[in-house]
Amino acid sequence: MPHTEFPHLAQILTVAQMREAEQALIDTGSSVDTLMQIAGRGAADWVWRMSAHRKVTVLCGPGNNGGDGYVIAEAIRERGGHVEVVAATESRTDAARNARALFGGQVLGPDAGAHGDVLVDCLFGSGLTRPLSDDHFALLTRLAAHHRHLVAVDLPSGVQSDSGMLLNEGLPRYDLTVALGAWKFAHFLMPSAAKMGTLRLVPIGVTPVEGAAQVSGAPQVSAPAVDAHKYRRGLLAVVGGGMPGAALLAAIAAQGAGAGYVKLFAESKRNVPTDIVVETGALSEVLTDDRNSAVLVGPGLGRDGEARERLAIALADPVAAVVDADALVLLAPHALVERAAPTVATPHEGELVALERSFELDGAGSRPDRALALARASGMVIVAKGPDTVIAAPDGRLACVPRATSWLSTAGTGDVLAGVIASRVAARVPAYEAACEGVWLHGEAARLCGPAFTAGQLAAKVPEALAACL
Template identity: 80%
Template sequence: MSSEQTPSDRTRIDQILTVAQMRDAEQALIDAGTSVDELMQVAGRGAADWVWRLAGHHKVTVLCGPGNNGGDGYVIAEAIRERGGHAVVIAATEPKTDAARNARALFKGEVIALDAPGGDVQVEGDVFVDCLFGSGLARPLTGEHAAVVNALAASHRLSIAVDLPSGVQSDNGMLLNEHLPKYDLTIALGAWKFAHFLMPASARMGELRLVPIGVEPVAGAAFAVARPAVAAPSADSHKYKRGLLAVVGGAMPGAAILASIAAQGAGAGYVKLFADSKRNAPADLVVDTGALSDVLADDRNSAVLVGPGLGRDGLARERLAVALADAVPAVVDADALILLAPRHLAERQAATIATPHEGEMVALERAFDLDGSGSRPERALALAAESGMIVVAKGPDTVIAAPDGRLACAPRATAWLSTAGTGDVLAGAIASRVASGVPAFEAACEGVWLHGEAARLCPPAFTAGQLAERIPAALAACV
């Protein structure tokens, strides 16, 4: 995404819509004068551009269902045929919408009817395109349909899902059927859906691409975390103007050091670690071994980070209380999340960002009397609303929720992040962006993006230390 795009452009490109929001957005286009057939042509031909990139003149098999997702499939097949490609359609059933029937009538290639006598599908090809069902599916595939999808995926070199893989629940990312195939590419139509970002569905989608169809920004919609635009320091900057981050150490000093190194590379001008010892700290990291109350009394502090390596004993509880007494934005991570209780936040005026993994999320839900029900975004929003914190529910499907209802989902990052210490790096990156003066919710999104990009720049089986060292390179991609 280029820095020249307006906020409206960014929202239009990055928004994540529920099934109901997408239906309303499409209806708004229809009410404004765009026909369903025109929308289908825009969506289908946009998807065909991506299919063509993978298939070219190789054989394409398009599985079409009865609804408008099936109609998109007929448009894709015709667009491939018009380019001189080889596209065959397998019709799982007859089209049941006017637009789908019109799209089928316009397709001039071969159609194999699955429900016709002898319609047992044994088709091989190079690229399988799944247009059986789209984002509106709420029930499992029939045994016949599931078998066809799996057979076609197995008999083709590459598999592409259009809008969503068939058998996926759009709003929560759950699989409606077991043993669904994995896809090499999923082409979202009109807007992102939650399933593109949430487990377990997102793990089966391969690369993600979006085909715009003119949908306008939807008020209150969630959005996908995108590469931030970071301005270089002004000509008159100094370390305090760029932000002083106080990092509170504890029983396991290595975690706080990792977080501090990440923070140094994410934009803050000054990172100061409060610890009992300077042992193992890099030479360019300031370590203060004095009283924590003195460190946090520094009115030059821009933000505070507490939790990595903190421990869970009485001293840790004391340090958490002192850290949250500082009247600056705070990032609360790791052990501090287990110790955190509503009373710690009762007097806070500045923003607080919590970065729980699943186990810590459950502990916070208990502490704030929440039942933990609902989808991952719903749980994060509920915790944010109840606690007043910005919640970064981290994991393979990270979501960021704010007390005012804002919600963001992070793109799927490399699974190599599943190693000890990477959460400390994430906390440091987020805290650094907050210390730099970025508003808390936006800082959380920026830190999550930097974390994922740094992981992409690392070799396989990287360590948390290697990840922290890549944070400056990730930041460089944003300047």
């Protein structure tokens, strides 16, 4: 989805940032009308592909999003397509009125019984902050019910751009959402992301915005150097605990994600593959190899006194650490005071709440707000994982992740993710970048699995996902 050859096309902008970016274009010689033509005709290309000469209905609202709709409709009409416009109300901006005047087709009123194959929603765009009125909601849902396919322009109407909140219950689901100018947070955050369908972006010339969040994309990975050996590629120490299967699963996943050597610290070698080295005995005695480049602690750790001790010993290792699962519940701020090496935390929602309590945060704001607040308070890179994963760094960098398959909602996939991220950290990728790379590889491995896979099958696909980046 992100365009790695054009990094600014991967940026995610708030409503305020988008307005400033558009104003910057206008200040340098463009105009609202020109930008509307660029955006609308770019969106029309995607609508044209979906419609395949079938009937298109464009629902236009009063503002500039409605103006985009008139441009889309005119572009389709010029190509010989069958298109009609339903105007929810009169246009209320100069650019929208100009676009309506340029449309050479039929404009119907809100009571029209329009039906067809493709409905294009241009009722309201990214600036919406309150629910749709009863009349507008009824119009949108009625038209949606009478069309086979739905396309949202910029955002589905009834969605709050910066938070991903649904401002109305019962909003329709879309087959395609065409973002205009830049991605918005709602394209990636739940619950709105579940309504979007396929995502596409129409550039309008927006330049890079300093401090903007980014869409996390495929990593750029190269083969090991010709003189590489296992330690140079990175030694990852995986700390086991009371439930050894989870740590073993993480270790297996880590083997395929780039580290040259994965070593499991556990109480037993039973059921461990022969190509994973197991160190037994007291952790304080065996976790002393100065060749370690990263440590992973948490999967299967448990929450008893022994687990707390193992966590403390793991964090005392002066290398980068990945903290997951039970370790996140046990983690206290004082455990990080002496750490100089980077730490990555990978909480799901429940663990995120536990960390917020530990660091005395109120948990207010959107998911990106919460992840950034925790990253800054803790000094850790935060991977707030879930159907709308967000990655935040203490220095303010922020990334959202395109939706992965919902088949990932099965036991053990979080252990696989921790292993993959830890492997990238062990391979000496900086912590924030390693987190972004690990999340992408995890999602790609899931895509390669197809439906109904186990965590073990997911781990086995990690090398194939890595190969896709070479």
